Amino acid sequence: MKRPGPTVWSLFSGGVTIAGWLMLASFIYFCADALRPSPDLHSIPADCDGIVALTGGKNRIEAGIALLQQKPERLLLISGVSPHTGLNHILAATGIGPLPPDMTQRISLGYRAATTIGNAWETAQWAKQKNLHHLVLVTAGYHMRRSLLEFHDIAPQLQFPPYWVQPPAMSTPFHPHTMLLMFSQYGKLIGAFIRLMVLHQPDHAQEGFRPVPPASGTPPA
Numbered sequence: 001m002k003r004p005g006p007t008v009w010s011l012f013s014g015g016v017t018i019a020g021w022l023m024l025a026s027f028i029y030f031c032a033d034a035l036r037p038s039p040d041l042h043s044i045p046a047d048c049d050g051i052v053a054l055t056g057g058k059n060r061i062e063a064g065i066a067l068l069q070q071k072p073e074r075l076l077l078i079s080g081v082s083p084h085t086g087l088n089h090i091l092a093a094t095g096i097g098p099l100p101p102d103m104t105q106r107i108s109l110g111y112r113a114a115t116t117i118g119n120a121w122e123t124a125q126w127a128k129q130k131n132l133h134h135l136v137l138v139t140a141g142y143h144m145r146r147s148l149l150e151f152h153d154i155a156p157q158l159q160f161p162p163y164w165v166q167p168p169a170m171s172t173p174f175h176p177h178t179m180l181l182m183f184s185q186y187g188k189l190i191g192a193f194i195r196l197m198v199l200h201q202p203d204h205a206q207e208g209f210r211p212v213p214p215a216s217g218t219p220p221a
Contacts (some may be wrong), residue, residue: 034142055080124155
């Protein structure tokens, strides 16, 4: 007697099971990748002419300043700064303290970016204005993969060697708040991958930008 072939339901459930295991494996890989220790400062290519530090978490700006201090001829962009926040406030809030005037002159503050896509647009415009080509990208480990996707899509002419940092929350990776953060960041990474690599829908419009504030004289110190 001929055995019946697989039903539509069995094929569907089998596909869902395989997809579930693949998603679990990719999430575990994402977590392991995100939790890697920060690279050594001296591992950054010597020909990098700029640095971009993305706001939104601890240790990012500190790492950007450290990279600038390592090679003061570089330029630094802090992207995604809150309106009305000046460099002195940032340095005080991060505990870095005052910097020499010749170093502060090499730091730019980007006030328009409100998302990772906005960070990428802001960086691309700044690099073009400053004639830079090789920028160290500084952000959290859990944010790095998505940032590289967005930055390479919007500014493919630039090189972005990564420098990731670990915020304090990563010291307790199994805490419920940390796990929720990791699930959220993993979901955003998958969404960006599908949009850019599968659906081929790049962000040609300058999304993720705050409205241009009205002119009010010099920027805050």
